[in-house]
Amino acid sequence: MKSEDISDALGLVDESMISHALMVRRKKKKLRSKRNNIWIMRYAAAAGLCLVCAGVAAIWSVLRHEPESDLPQNGYWVQEQPIQESPEPEMPEQFAPISSLLASNSGNFMAQQTEKYAAVPIEQYSGFYTEVPSAGSSVLAESMGKSIDNTGEWHYVSGHSDLQYLIRNDGQESSLWKFQCFDSGEYPYDDVLKLVYQIDSADAITEIEVAPARMDNTDAGKKIQEEVGTRKITDRAAIETIYEMLSGMTCYGSGQWERIDYGDVEAAGDGQTPSHEAVRLGRYLSITTDYGNVIDGLKYTAVSDMFYEFSGIAYSPLTEEQAASICEIIGIMEYEGEDRQSHDVKTEDAQQEKENSDDGAGxxxxxxxxxxxxxxxxxxxxxxxxxxxxxxxxxxxxxxxxxxxxxxxxxxxxxxxxxxxxxxxxxxxxxxxxxxxxxxxxxxxxxxxxxxxx
The missing domain is CATH 3.30.1370 (Ribosomal Protein S8; Chain: A, domain 1)
Known part of the structure; x- marks a missing residue:
């Protein structure tokens, strides 16, 4: 329909009719708006009532200490357990290598103030310790581990559980001490291996270094040392054999030089030429443990088939079978022949002791x-x-x-x-x-x- 036709049609409608239609439309709109407001008010009232009920229920529940979350299906009330904080994990001690604490390996070597002794309780024994030159008090203070006594004077080396080396702090300075022996009579060396060195089987030993005896540093003695050479034992069967021998020995303590016969570097078989028997038939052992420490005190002599240490620490002699095995392992079997004259050496030693006594020796x-x-x-x-x-x-x-x-x-x-x-x-x-x-x-x-x- 054209716009002209629409205009003509509207012109035919009476003006009063149009006004009436507009008035009716306004009334309907006003009535619809009023109804909408009534429903909004009803909804708001209902929502407010719900909130009030929920608040009352929550307060009631708190006052009765009966939270719904604590009520299991079986109908028994379970009291809520407080949340316990898990303890912080203990940080492991930093491992301090013993070599870093020894003065000779730290570039801070000082003259040894020899033979300072101390006794440290080790279970049923009293451990005999000597002070060794160390890297310095401040270094030792930083390397102290847990205390091993009630006074807090003696400490493990940080990261260590063995008692070979201990750090002593007297409140003023720290010092490094090394185990020597138990201060008692006879005792099984197996107790030393377990209590001090933490060695309870051959598996705790990684290798054993065997070096020539060094009691003679003359040109002839050094030549023999070069001939003997140094060897490392890593064969598990050989280590097991040595461990069985060591764990079965009896230690007689320190100052037992009368029990030890390792020969005399000046003893002459023909009255003129030194035999150097002590060097040929002696070996120094260094045992490396699986935690990195080195036990370097043990020495062996085929003169009397026994282990010993400096300070006159003597051990029970090996059996003939054990001596044959250890000599084969550490490489001194070839010297069992003409150079092994222990009877003559003992005789000469007795004569020498008499001469020393006459000269006022000792x-x-x-x-x-x-x-x-x-x-x-x-x-x-x-x-x-x-x-x-x-x-x-x-x-x-x-x-x-x-x-x-x-x-x-x-x-x-x-x-x-x-x-x-x-x-x-x-x-x-x-x-x-x-x-x-x-x-x-x-x-x-x-x-x-x-x-x-x-």
Whole structure:
């Protein structure tokens, strides 16, 4: 339809009719709006009532301490358990290699202040420890592990559970100590392996290094050492054999030099040529454990078929069968023939001991007379003696030891010349603190341990 036709049609409608139609439309719209407002009010009232009911129910539940979540299907109330925080995991100690704590391996080597002893309780035993030169008190303080005693003086090395080395903190400084033996009579070496070194089977040993004996460093002695050479034992059957021997031995403790016969480097089979039997028939063992420590104190001699250590620590002799096995493993079977003259050596040693006795060997040249002196002074005096030894100013001094009850400095010398003794006396500014023992050179006695201690 055209726009002109629509306009003509609208013109035919009466104006009053159009006004009436508009009024009716307005009334309907107003009525519809009023109804909508009524329903909105009803909905709002219902929602508010629901919120009020929910709030009342929640408050009631809290007051009765009966949360619905605690009611299981069986109808029994279960009290809510508090949430427990799990403890923080304990951080493992940082592993401190022993080699990093030893002075000789740290570039901070100082003269050994020899033979400082201490006793540490180890289960039913008392462990005999000696102080060793260390990298420094601050380094040791950072390497201390857990305390092993009630006083907190003795500590494991950080990351270690064995007792071969301990760190001692006396409240002022820290020092490093090494196990020597149990301070008791006879005891099974198996207890040392288990309690101190944490070795309870051959599986705890990774390798054993066998080195030539080093008690003779003359040109001839060094030549024999080169001939013997160093070998490493990694064969499991060989390690098992050595472990069985060690665990079955009896230890007699320290100072047992009369039990040990390792030959004499100066003993001559024909009265003229040294036999060097001690070097040919001796071996030094270093046992490496599976946790990286090295047990380097054991020595073996085929002269008397026994293990021993410095400080006169002696062990029960092996059986003939055991001796044959160990000699084959560590490589000294080839010397069992003409060089093995233990009977002659013992005879010559007895004669030498008699001559030493006649010469005053092992006698005290000077006994301390000052019983009222401090440990600090004795330690300072030992430092002076050690410094003179290191500087080759007193080559006749072979050891110095701090003794107690009373405090004194025990010095072993190889010269009894008055001028040498006076040089020692001059270091003792207080006087009467020195205790000097004379042992001639090449004496086969307990002082041989100082020949190659380093």
């Amino acid at each position: 006698t005290a040249l000077l006994e301390n007379t000052n019983t009222d002196v401090s440990l600090e002074y004795v330690t300072e005096l030992q430092t002076k003696v050690s410094s003179a030894m290191m500087n080759h100013e007193m080559p006749f001094v072979i050891s110095s030891s701090v003794y107690e009850n009373p405090y004194r400095l025990h010095v072993v010398v190889t010269s009894n010349a008055e001028e040498d003794l006076q040089r020692l006396r001059d270091l003792d500014t207080i006087g009467g603190v020195l205790e000097i023992e004379y042992v001639p050179e090449n004496t086969n006695s307990r002082h041989d341990l100082y020949e190659q201690k380093n």
